Amino acid sequence: MSAGENRILFKNIDQPGYGRDIDSYMAAGGYETLKKAVGMKPEEICSEVMDSGIRGRGGAGFPAGMKWKFLDRKSGKPIYLVCNADESEPGTFKDRQIIYKDPHQLIEGMMISAYGTQTALAFIYIRGEMYEGARILEEAIEEARAKNFLGDNILGSGYSCDLIVHRGAGAYICGEETGLIESIEGKRPYPRIKPPYFPAVLGLYMCPTIVNNVETLCHVKHVIERGGKEYAKIGKPGNTGTRIWSVSGHVQKPGYYEIECGAMTYGELINDLCGGLRPGRKLKAIIPGGSSSKVLRADERFTGKLKDGTEFDWGVGDIPLDFDSPMAAGTMSGSGAVIVMDDSTDIVGALANINAFYAHESCGQCTPCREGSLWLKKVTARMIAGEAREEDADLLKSIADQIEGRTICAHGEATAWPVQSFILKFRDEFIEYARKQAAERKAKNAQPAAVA
Amino acid sequence: MSQTTETAEPFALSPEILAKIDKIVPRYPSKRSATLPLLHLIQDEKGFISQQAAEWVAERLELEPIKVLEVVTFYPMFQQKPIGRRHVKVCRTLSCALNGGAQICQKFKDAFNVDLNETSKDGEVTVEYVECIASCGTAPVVQIDETLHENVTEERADQLIEEIRANAKQAS
Numbered sequence A: 001m002s003a004g005e006n007r008i009l010f011k012n013i014d015q016p017g018y019g020r021d022i023d024s025y026m027a028a029g030g031y032e033t034l035k036k037a038v039g040m041k042p043e044e045i046c047s048e049v050m051d052s053g054i055r056g057r058g059g060a061g062f063p064a065g066m067k068w069k070f071l072d073r074k075s076g077k078p079i080y081l082v083c084n085a086d087e088s089e090p091g092t093f094k095d096r097q098i099i100y101k102d103p104h105q106l107i108e109g110m111m112i113s114a115y116g117t118q119t120a121l122a123f124i125y126i127r128g129e130m131y132e133g134a135r136i137l138e139e140a141i142e143e144a145r146a147k148n149f150l151g152d153n154i155l156g157s158g159y160s161c162d163l164i165v166h167r168g169a170g171a172y173i174c175g176e177e178t179g180l181i182e183s184i185e186g187k188r189p190y191p192r193i194k195p196p197y198f199p200a201v202l203g204l205y206m207c208p209t210i211v212n213n214v215e216t217l218c219h220v221k222h223v224i225e226r227g228g229k230e231y232a233k234i235g236k237p238g239n240t241g242t243r244i245w246s247v248s249g250h251v252q253k254p255g256y257y258e259i260e261c262g263a264m265t266y267g268e269l270i271n272d273l274c275g276g277l278r279p280g281r282k283l284k285a286i287i288p289g290g291s292s293s294k295v296l297r298a299d300e301r302f303t304g305k306l307k308d309g310t311e312f313d314w315g316v317g318d319i320p321l322d323f324d325s326p327m328a329a330g331t332m333s334g335s336g337a338v339i340v341m342d343d344s345t346d347i348v349g350a351l352a353n354i355n356a357f358y359a360h361e362s363c364g365q366c367t368p369c370r371e372g373s374l375w376l377k378k379v380t381a382r383m384i385a386g387e388a389r390e391e392d393a394d395l396l397k398s399i400a401d402q403i404e405g406r407t408i409c410a411h412g413e414a415t416a417w418p419v420q421s422f423i424l425k426f427r428d429e430f431i432e433y434a435r436k437q438a439a440e441r442k443a444k445n446a447q448p449a450a451v452a
Numbered sequence B: 001m002s003q004t005t006e007t008a009e010p011f012a013l014s015p016e017i018l019a020k021i022d023k024i025v026p027r028y029p030s031k032r033s034a035t036l037p038l039l040h041l042i043q044d045e046k047g048f049i050s051q052q053a054a055e056w057v058a059e060r061l062e063l064e065p066i067k068v069l070e071v072v073t074f075y076p077m078f079q080q081k082p083i084g085r086r087h088v089k090v091c092r093t094l095s096c097a098l099n100g101g102a103q104i105c106q107k108f109k110d111a112f113n114v115d116l117n118e119t120s121k122d123g124e125v126t127v128e129y130v131e132c133i134a135s136c137g138t139a140p141v142v143q144i145d146e147t148l149h150e151n152v153t154e155e156r157a158d159q160l161i162e163e164i165r166a167n168a169k170q171a172s
């Protein structure tokens, strides 16, 4: 653990001698909270989660307690709980650590959540590429079943719930919660229109369903262990608990760091925990919350007022690591994935890379997303192939603007936001890039004439 | 439910896989939910999902074949025709690209004399670009078959290439 970290979820991960087996987990106090939970009333679990203020760690940051409250209990239909372990937003690799190194923490968090919501059957939807991860989870589930932490009549409580590991097969859109639900139903993962298909009302098999991220469900264990109000003292109001940040790109020590919300800034994360940039390099830009979040330029300044009225005046490095601050800076903390780019980065190339991703991953249901993402990809691909034009900056922006807000799911925004922000913040660079290429093309065309 | 053993169809699955399938299907509230797990199991055994395989799954789950085919054709991990015995998947996405993923990919393509999504002449190796596989902190990464290789430097890529070659020679 690096100085400045506050490891709650990652307390045991990477510790010498700590294994992923149930004995290691139980020796460290594992499953004690589940025992406590089944002695409580399910409603009490839900109200502790509400009191904790814990927000979803998968991308949107929606309060988990509120989501659980929306469950349609009057319908009398079975309730399903789904753990989103698709971990597909580029830059994110935090859930992987829990799945591979501490799977029982997730299982305990899930069974507490299942009991609290009175779930009939629970699922872990894990991305297909994590072959080993799925095997680890299957093994851990059998270990937990043998000790009656899941399955029939859990710990004599009279409550029963099974847990199924369901593997995806390489499609990013399965991370979107309604696409994920369709995928468990055995269909193409086409996201559903909300309304009416809010999972808490019409989810898996058209039954009330909770979808939460791996990290969120692990936090539930710690909320019940400490009590919701006590847990809420970690972090800041509205931004409670710790968060795991996945840092990649041009830093000396990329990796995952668990930090109390608001206790550090992006600058401290990059410079202190990640050892700063490589020798001789300067910061160019940060993608602060997964590749779909809006990029931040190294020399930007952000001023304004936070929700609670306090004024702020930040450089990029001063933005606190929480949910609301990146939002106040016009971007988002998303999945907590920080991608750092130094001054060696070809910014047009970086956007071309991102565009290729979102074009590849569009499910194709909505015309603006399907066609728009492809056009964006084609334009930036043409640019990096030496055929850039000055008007490309405006063209890219206009395509992105026509995708945003016009699609079934947020993949549309995920496609548009990088483009809009790259053009807004690096416009000069896009234009300079095109001018340079135009000059090169001209020189090349002129050459044979000069020789003749 | 042993329709495969009764007819002399060329498409047959091993008893182990059939036993697994019989365990998986009833776990789900709806049979159709078993589509992905069944396709994974069949691809593990056969290497790809043939038309016959898709039809077999459809029959087993009491679905119209198109319902299985639309799944097979959507998800990138399902192969519709045979690929190399070894599957090299290089991450193409941003964090890996920022750390030299493209050069690593080129090394694999050169070593086996293939383009992307092509299989080497001897049928041994297919090289593919894949999107972010959630290991960006140890970029660049390469997944060979089921195993993830992290921090793949040029030297490490050379080693991996050698290992694939050595393994191929032993196998033949």
Ligand SMILES: Cc1cc2nc3c(=O)[nH]c(=O)nc-3n(C[C@H](O)[C@H](O)[C@H](O)COP(=O)(O)O)c2cc1C
Pocket: A055, A056, A057, A058, A059, A060, A061, A062, A064, A084, A085, A086, A087, A088, A089, A172, A173, A174, A175, A176, A177, A178, A211, A212, A213, A214, A216, A217, A409, A410, A411, A414
């Ligand atoms: C295109 C797209 C991809 C997503 N990918 C993921 C993912 O890989 N993992 C995840 O937990 N959430 C992902 N989400 C967010 C989920 O839709 C959902 O909000 C989340 O799983 C809810 O869990 P939480 O409230 O605990 O964060 C994605 C959303 C979109 C629009």
Ligand code: SF4
Pocket: A173, A190, A191, A361, A362, A363, A364, A365, A366, A367, A369, A370, A407, A408, A409, A410, A411, A412
């Ligand atoms: S926005 Fe894109 S990914 Fe989402 S449903 Fe529409 S086409 Fe599919």
Ligand code: FES
Pocket: A090, A091, A092, B091, B092, B093, B094, B095, B096, B097, B131, B132, B133, B134, B135, B136, B139, B141
């Ligand atoms: S970008 Fe390569 S693993 Fe995420």
